[in-house]
Each structure stands twice: as C-alpha cells, then as structure tokens.
Amino acid sequence: MISIAIVEDDNREANILKAYIKKYGSETAQSFQITLYDDGFKLLDNYKPIHDIIFMDIEMPHLDGMEAAKKLRKLDDVVTLIFVTNMANYAIKGYEVDALDFIVKPVRYSTFRMKFKKAIERISTNEDIEIVVSRRSGIVRLTSRQIIYIEVVGHKLTYHLTDGVIEGHGSLTDLEKQLHNNDFLRSHASYLINPQYISHVQGYTVTMTNGDELRISRPRKKKFLQQLAEILGEGRDMQL
Known part of the structure; x- marks a missing residue:
C-alpha cells in the first residue's frame, strides 16, 4: 500500500x-x-x-x-x-x-x-522490495528503502539501516541479485550499497549519508563508477 x-x-x-x-x-x-x-x-x-x-x-x-x-x-x-x-x-x-x-x-x-x-x-518505477533477514532469534522483515548498505564478514551480514543496525546470516551475492532492480551497487567484496544514500565519492572511498566511509576495491572501481553514472543519468542528485 x-x-x-x-x-x-x-x-x-x-x-x-x-x-x-x-x-x-x-x-x-x-x-x-x-x-x-x-x-x-x-x-x-x-x-x-x-x-x-x-x-x-x-x-x-x-x-x-x-x-x-x-x-x-x-x-x-x-x-x-x-x-x-x-x-x-x-x-x-x-x-x-x-x-x-x-x-x-x-x-x-x-x-x-x-x-x-x-x-x-x-x-x-522505483518499487520497494521486502528483504527477509534470518537471525538466530527468528526473522526480521526489511524494505530496501531502509537499507543504507550491507556489509559481510564471513557469513555474517550487517545491515546498516536508516534507523539502526541489525545482523543476520546469508550470502551478499544472493542479496545483490535480489536487489539488482533497486540499483544496489557492489563497491567492494564486503559491501552492497544503496546509491540513494551515497553522499559523495572520492578516490577509492564512498561516503554514505550516515557518515560511514566505505572502500572501493581497485578491480571494481571502473564498473562501480560506470553504474553510478548511469543512475545519475536517470536524474538522481549525488556528488562525485
């Protein structure tokens, strides 16, 4: 609704x-x-x-x-x-x-x-989708708009949200496929980023609107910037 x-x-x-x-x-x-x-x-x-x-x-x-x-x-x-x-x-x-x-x-x-x-x-044209996060205590349902970025260490996923942080388990690659239509970007093997919350990009660092600074890996930088430029071309306002 x-x-x-x-x-x-x-x-x-x-x-x-x-x-x-x-x-x-x-x-x-x-x-x-x-x-x-x-x-x-x-x-x-x-x-x-x-x-x-x-x-x-x-x-x-x-x-x-x-x-x-x-x-x-x-x-x-x-x-x-x-x-x-x-x-x-x-x-x-x-x-x-x-x-x-x-x-x-x-x-x-x-x-x-x-x-x-x-x-x-x-x-x-920018429909929100639901993400189900599996945790030991049960499941949590999130929407893609709540997610600033997702970080993975081993099999542990940390969801950095507009209203806090929660942890779960799973595959960042699977989440990347699930969130593809919402333009989530992979700047590094450890990060899946919601471009709506990018403040600016400088060198090999992405700064998010919550102040967190995330790395861009050298092998991924060219593709990451190309994808971000395409998103900007759709009229979204971010600083590069």
Whole structure:
C-alpha cells in the first residue's frame, strides 16, 4: 500500500487533500495509507522513511515547508515531494529540494489528480522490495528503502539501516541479485550499497549519508563508477 503524508497546519486544507486522495483511490481502485502532520517538526521528529509521497504546505508556523524539506532531504533522498502553496513563485525553489511538483491553493481536484497521478507513476518505477533477514532469534522483515548498505564478514551480514543496525546470516551475492532492480551497487567484496544514500565519492572511498566511509576495491572501481553514472543519468542528485 502506498503511504502518503500530508504536512499542513490548516485542518480544512489537510482534509481537502485527504478527500482528494480517497476520491482518486476510488476512481482507480487503489488504497492509500494517509498520515497527517500539522507542522514540519512532527514529520521530522524521529523520522523514518516510511512514506512514498509527501504533500508539504510551505507557509507554516515554527518551521516553514521549504526549510522542513531541506532537513527532510538530509534524511530521505527518495520520497516524492509535492509542495502545496498560496504563492506560485515558490515553485523554482522547489528544485533545490528535488520536489516533483507544486500545487497552488485553492486546490482543485482536476489539478490534484493530474499531479498525484504523476507522483504515483514516479514511485512505481522505483518499487520497494521486502528483504527477509534470518537471525538466530527468528526473522526480521526489511524494505530496501531502509537499507543504507550491507556489509559481510564471513557469513555474517550487517545491515546498516536508516534507523539502526541489525545482523543476520546469508550470502551478499544472493542479496545483490535480489536487489539488482533497486540499483544496489557492489563497491567492494564486503559491501552492497544503496546509491540513494551515497553522499559523495572520492578516490577509492564512498561516503554514505550516515557518515560511514566505505572502500572501493581497485578491480571494481571502473564498473562501480560506470553504474553510478548511469543512475545519475536517470536524474538522481549525488556528488562525485
């Protein structure tokens, strides 16, 4: 199920968006999980990348939507962001935080439907998949979006996640095959990296958004950089 967040301090405006989402769902036979936040701080507090699309009001007290979006992008490079605003001139600023689009209030359903459909199409090309991690205490289910990178030592796998670290057992090669369609990259025999969380690459080092520095092995460097360049060519913003 697609998860939608609405960040809006005006309860009436939030309910309009919620009603439009449900109407679109009825028309297209889709279900959506909708979460409401009345300010940006509540969205960002203990943030976990569980939402697929975020509708962000720009003019909010305490923390305006643009500043909230800048903080959000440090935590989540993947979520699709749509601004909702009274002022169209904010649209250009939206590109600074990789916003997909903006909607000007008062929101009309015809406009909402067109832009929401575009957002659905974007996330459908980057579907999240589920990973089952086997541990002595049982199994844990993860989604690919939670994974920053996976490290292997012997047969022990360490999953470095957006909200912590867990350990399991298995084959990194098998995981590489499973995560191929999500563009996970092998920089080294010991690492399988989610490119969405790469901060920058310098020499033989990949720095992740959590600050961890990972090695690029000499035999893998050329292929790794080629694959990363292809991903960048699809419009993802990373620093090389």
